[in-house]
Amino acid sequence: MNTNSSQNTTGAFASMLIPFVLMFVLLYVLIIRPQRKKEQERLKMLQNINKNDRVLTSGGIYGIVMNIKDNEVTLKIDETTNTKIRLARSSMIGIEKSGEPEPKVD
Numbered sequence: 001m002n003t004n005s006s007q008n009t010t011g012a013f014a015s016m017l018i019p020f021v022l023m024f025v026l027l028y029v030l031i032i033r034p035q036r037k038k039e040q041e042r043l044k045m046l047q048n049i050n051k052n053d054r055v056l057t058s059g060g061i062y063g064i065v066m067n068i069k070d071n072e073v074t075l076k077i078d079e080t081t082n083t084k085i086r087l088a089r090s091s092m093i094g095i096e097k098s099g100e101p102e103p104k105v106d
Contacts, residue, residue: 044090049073056094057087 019025032076053065055075063075063085071089 010045042093045095046092049092049095050097054096055092058091058093061085 007013049065049068051065051068054062055065055073056062061075061077063077065073065085066076067074068089072086073092074084074086075091076084
């Protein structure tokens with residue numbers, strides 16, 4: 001009698017475990033994997049920032065990279081007054097390479 005009871009318990013446990021495993025696989029495929037890929041692309045973008053690149057910061061500031069030191073970037077944000085600011089490299093969220101034409105403002 002004891003053997004039959006333990007088989008029922010094992011079968012019940014296995015049937016409860018299967019939905020949790022399926023939910024974890026679904027969570028990984030839909031959320032975790034794309035997030036990791038996006039973060040790797042972001043880190044690659046941060047490593048490829050060069051002098052004279054036009055960038056967008058997380059604060060919404062557009063600027064031209066003037067200097068890069070370790071994790072610090074100096075941006076020129078105003079051409080007429082030569083205004084520069086220092087920011088953390090990690091605050092960059094977008095980049096336009098220096099070879100691309102600058103949009104005209106009328």
